[in-house]
Amino acid sequence: MTDSADNKIDYSKTLNLPQTDFPMRAGLPKKEPEIIERWNEMNLYKSLREDAKGREKFVLHDGPPYANGNLHIGHALNKTLKDVITRSFQMRGYDSNYVPGWDCHGLPIEWKIEEQYRGKGKNKDEVPINEFRQECRDFAAHWVGVQSEEFLRLGITGDFENPYLTMNFDSEAIIAGELMKFAKSGQLYRGSKPIMWSVVEQTALAEAEIEYEMYESDTVWVKFPIVQGPDHLKGASIVIWTTTPWTMPANRCVCYSKKVSYGLYEVTVAENEFGPQPGDRSIFADSLVGECAEKAKVEVKRVGDVSVDDLKGMILDHPLKGMGVDGYQFKVPMLHGDHVTEDAGTGFVHTAPGHGRDDFENWVAKRAEIEALGIDSSIPFCVADDGTYTDDAPGFPGVKVIDEKGKKGKANQAVITALIGQNNLFARGRVKHEYPHSWRSKKPIIFRNTPQWFVYMDKDGVCEKGTLRNTALAAIEETRFVPALGKNRLRGMIEGRPDWVLSRQRAWGVPISVFRNEETGQVIPGPEFDKSDELSQRIVEAFKKEGADAWYAEGAKERFLDGIVDNQEQWTKVNDILDVWFDSGSTHAFCLEQREDLKWPADLYLEGSDQHRGWFHSSLLESSGTRGRAPYDAVLTHGFVMAEDGTKMSKSKGNVVTPQEVISQSGADILRLWVASSDYSEDLRLGKTILQTNIDSYRKLRNTLRWMLGTLSHDEGEEVALADMPELERLMLHRIWELDKLVNSNYDSFDFKRITRSLLDFMVLELSAFYFDVRKDALYCDGPSSVRRKAALQVVGHLFDRLVTWMAPILPFTMEETWLSRYPDAKSVHFEQFRSCPDEWRDDALAAKWKKVRQVRRVVTGALEIERREKRIGSSLEAAPVVYINNDELNTAINGLDMEEICITSDIEINVGTAPDGAFTLDDVAGVAVVPQLAKGEKCARSWRVTTDVGADPEFPEVSARDAKVLQELKLLGKL
Known part of the structure; x- marks a missing residue:
């Protein structure tokens, strides 16, 4: 067959162009349910179990x-x-x-x-x-x-x-x-301890069922009159601070710290209707008295020292004593407590053992000491299941602390009113702070003493x-x-x-x-x-x-x-x-x-x-x-999933992303790709922009897989020995060996982000933008006998088998579709095992050499990119750049290599020495410069390379000598 006007050859039909039915557009929302149906028909789960027996x-x-x-x-x-x-x-x-x-x-x-x-x-x-x-x-x-x-x-x-x-x-x-x-x-034992109690839900709660929300509490500074202590402190009061006034009926003692410096203070000026008046004396931590006086709208002066020995054994009156009911006539002891600090408050801690863990533990630990003082050490049950005061809170039975809807009752106000009546309210206010809420009802809880079962x-x-x-x-x-x-x-x-x-x-x-x-x-x-x-x-x-x-x-x-x-x-x-x-x-x-x-x-x-x-x-x-x-x-x-801007997802903000929505619009594999490519050890972010980034990454990945499938449609399974392979193929085998180690070690360490990022970068930057780009000419244009083409097909096959199985756990739908496109008789990719990589593929020296080769290539492609942008060339095959290398290591690295093939140009000239002024360079590649030039000759109608030997074979006058030789081989095999 000759290339004549009457019998013109369609050169595209002589090329090994990719052929595949694997669609470029994934259509995951439709395709994934079809794959699930197939899995259901074959009972994938049960089959996997049978396949794995004995492992x-x-x-x-x-x-x-x-x-x-x-x-x-x-x-x-x-x-x-x-x-x-x-x-x-x-x-x-x-x-x-x-x-x-x-x-x-x-x-x-x-x-x-x-x-x-x-x-x-x-x-x-x-x-x-x-x-x-x-x-x-x-x-x-x-x-x-x-x-x-x-x-x-x-x-x-x-x-x-x-x-x-x-x-x-x-x-x-x-x-x-x-x-x-x-x-x-x-x-197991039945005991009585303060536990977290939900009035709304009528049950005890565990710490795991609690979340902390901002809450505004009433806060009070309360006086406990001293009835037994050193003579110089008679007539004075101990002052405590609490954000739960409703717990005052349950108070049984006041705690102090041996590490805090205390003083006796006298009011000199008062600007309040209810509270301390001039002449009133109270004891405070020296570091906190200023803030307390300010809250009470008084001025105070220090009139005496208070030692730990002064506090030890001191007995107080309950601040509600004398309010017209029996029940608060008992003694209130002063006890040491390690939990007392001077971070806030007064330096003393109001202790209601029926309403606080520290209070309870300190009370129980000091029971012998308490009973030696002739004080009853039993713990009252002041609040019932429904949040109302019991008879153990004299004067307040039936008053609600929290109601059945989780709203504040009247307990705080009732107690504050009673404290004012006894002239034992030093100051009052409100404070916003984090307070425990039930994660189910979202309502505040209370701490209350109640019989429960414990371990x-x-x-x-x-x-x-x-x-x-x-x-x-x-x-x-x-x-x-x-x-x-x-x-x-x-x-x-x-x-x-x-x-x-x-x-x-x-x-x-x-x-x-x-x-x-x-x-x-x-x-x-x-x-x-x-x-x-x-x-x-x-x-x-x-x-x-x-x-x-x-x-x-x-x-x-x-x-x-x-x-x-x-x-x-x-x-x-x-x-x-x-x-x-x-x-x-x-x-x-x-x-x-x-x-x-x-x-x-x-x-x-x-x-x-x-x-x-x-x-x-x-x-x-x-x-x-x-x-x-x-x-x-x-x-x-x-971690937890946050909105794209780092805030909590909320229906009211309209920033909630649901899995159902993502799956219906983009597919489950897009959602899975987001999971695998994120650092899940911290809180993750998700929104439209992040989803689109993953969609774009998926598209590049899919196109790479599609190209491999198309190229492998021409694979006839002929193998080339490792020693006979070109360096570029051996480099890719080395990279597969390296990735195999990375993938397996990071699946062991559960670092899916590193696996996903490494494989995506490899597929896009090393395969699509480098190896496949370089090898397209050989894969498309070389003849059936070409060792270079056979080796490339063999390597692409290795790449395909490993990349698809490596990514199958992450993208099970896409990799199933991809695998069955290559192996239609297979049951499923999920029955496959990760392919081993022979140690003979490892070649560190070759990888180091090609790292230098790619540095040179990067300067060449950078120069040609400018030529394309300025429309001086249409493609790199129209160029024949002149490369100047003034770097011995780089010059040695490229020696003997076909740099025009590696740089995808029709010709290239390599010169050792200094480049002329104006040559293109890259700052991070020292010693390499490029002067772009157009290739000489004619464009081959088959490979599109510009050469001076187009027409060398008169039977095929429109193609280069290399392509004419391939056509002669095809003709001999009856394929032309």
């Missing part, structure tokens, strides 16, 4: 989300991270099984059912408890189903057909069994390391934390936490399945009860068959105690339920230990950083108390 297990144990609404962006972040981890270990030789779970008990669900009742005019108290519990169960089951579908749409692979639920009968049975282990070991933190001889606290602290030291600062955070919380309060006064949950003897206080099952195991087993078996509802069924007490105790009338069945954190803290027991496809302990727990006080915390305590160690080997934490 070493890697278990990431799922922290249970709450089953009460659609997923938010935090869920998407959390579950995507988990999915990336489990997939990455699955594709690296492990049996990496992910079992999702849900928290199903607790107040939020109970509250929703109560709202439905109120809407229908029903009274919860008139509904049989197990009927009410069933409605809670149905509500939770509905949202488990909804969230499962949303997680699956996100691309999460796991056992969604058989998840763990805290409300499953087996789960409830084991949770109760775990509680009874604490009871049998003597760690000892410091009882010796009941745990592996003596006490629960010591055992948990030892477990922390054996745990890997990512990031490492998580260890200090969790350790600090365990070191300082009080006894673990377990009880909640609600209906929907696992009961505290013990009985209490009202006469002796004995609890069964218990350490000294010989039938504890029999009773525990009876309760567990009933819960397995009927769920925890068995505890509330008619005749439950008789059923469980029959034959266990002689006199059932002496025993009370406890009807409090367990804190839901105990439920979730027990997931390791009813999930990890019960499933053969998992293992205990877990390799990893992963949740948000708030779970140092939540799931990580409760799991650690539960497992340490029952098994002597943590249920995990490692803990990974992530």
Whole structure:
């Protein structure tokens, strides 16, 4: 065939141009559901489990989300991270099984059912408890189903057909069994302590259920008249400061510090209607008296010293004594307290042991000292469940501290009025400060003394390391934390936490399945009860068959105690339920230990950083108390998702981003790419601009994959030995070897940002903009026998297999589509293992050499870019630059290389020496300069290179000699 006017060749058909059906536009919102349907048809999860049988297990144990609404962006972040981890270990030789779970008990669900009742005019108290519990169960089951579908749409692979639920009968049975282990070991007790109480929700709360919001409190400075002390202090008062005036009826002592300097001060000038008057004497910390006097609108002078010995043994009158009711005639002692500081207030601390943790602990620790003074050391119950004063607050019964809607009652004002009446109000005001609120109701809570069920933190001889606290602290030291600062955070919380309060006064949950003897206080099952195991087993078996509802069924007490105790009338069945954190803290027991496809302990727990006080915390305590160690080997934490400007997402601000919205508009893989490319160890940001950045990155990535697929359509599988490969191909194999180490080590360290950034940069900057760009001429134009072309195809194949599998955990939909485009008979990319990279691919010397070669290339391409911009050339193939190199290292590096191929020019001239004035240079590449020139000759109709040998073969007069030779080869093979 000749290249004549009558029989003109279509040279494009002689080129090996990329051919693929893989679309440039992803269309992820439509494509991803199709892939999910395919996965469902093949039961991908089950098939993966069968494929991984016999491998070493890697278990990431799922922290249970709450089953009460659609997923938010935090869920998407959390579950995507988990999915990336489990997939990455699955594709690296492990049996990496992910079992999702849900928290199903607790107040939020109970509250929703109560709202439905109120809407229908029903009274919860008139509904049989197990009927009410069933409605809670149905509500939770509905949202488990909804969230499962949303997680699956996100691309999460796991056992969604058989998840763990805290409300499953087996789960409830084991949770109760775990509680009874604490009871049998003597760690469980019923006590009276100040706990955080929600009046709105009518239940005790744990620290993990608290959030701090700004709140305006009444604040008062209160005088306690001295009735027993040194003569020079008679007639004076001790002054305290508090932001909770309503706790004054519960005051039982005032604390001082041995480290604070105190003085006796006398009022000289007063400008107030109610408060101290000239001549009044009070004691203050010297460092704080000025601020206190200013608040009271008085002037004072120091009239005497007050020593620690003066304060020790001092007795005060209660400031409400004499208000016309009995009840405040008791003595108020002065006690030393390590918690007293001079950071704010007066230097003295009002102590109401029924309303504060420090107050309680100091009071209890000093009980012997208090009783030696002839003072009753019992702690009053001044506030009832509904937030009203009890009879233990004489003069105020029925007055509300907080009402059922979470609003301030009249208690503060009632107390302040009474203090004024007794002339014991020094000053008053208001202060805005952070105050604990329930994270559910968003309403302020109170601290109140109430009987609850606790687990000892410091009882010796009941745990592996003596006490629960010591055992948990030892477990922390054996745990890997990512990031490492998580260890200090969790350790600090365990070191300082009080006894673990377990009880909640609600209906929907696992009961505290013990009985209490009202006469002796004995609890069964218990350490000294010989039938504890029999009773525990009876309760567990009933819960397995009927769920925890068995505890509330008619005749439950008789059923469980029959034959266990002689006199059932002496025993009370406890009807409090367990804190839901105990439920979730027990997931390791009813999930990890019960499933053969998992293992205990877990390799990893992963949740948000708030779970140092939540799931990580409760799991650690539960497992340490029952098994002597943590249920995990490692803990990974992530931050929270903020709006693009760094503020909190809020519906009122209109800056909320939902996963459903992102998925419907852009696809789940875009959301997953954002997760993987972000530094999740800190708070993350998300908004339209950030999403668009990820969309742009995804587009570049996809185009690179598409080009590889198109190019590999011409791959016939011919291999070239490493020694016979051109340097450029060996350089790429070295880079693959380096990336293999980076990818695997960073999947191990959970640094997905580094993996994603490294692979994206490699694909865009090293492949698309360099290697593929250089090799397009050889891949498109070289003939079938070309070793250079065969080697390039072989390397592109290596690149494809590794890049797609490396990125499959991050972008499971896109990599599945890409893999099946290359290997249509494959089941799924997710069955593949990361390809190994032979050490013989490593060539550090070659990489160092080509780093220098690319420096030279960068100066050349920089010069040609200006020529294009000024429209002096259309493409680099129209150029034949003259390069001046005045650098021995760079000159040695390029020696023997085809620089016109590397720089994608039609010709190039390399000169050693100094460049003429005006030559193009780059500041960061010393010793290289370029003078652009046009290439001489004609443009080849096939390769578009400008050469002087176009027409050298008269049979193909429009092409260069190289291209004519290829055409002759194609003609000989019958392909032309």
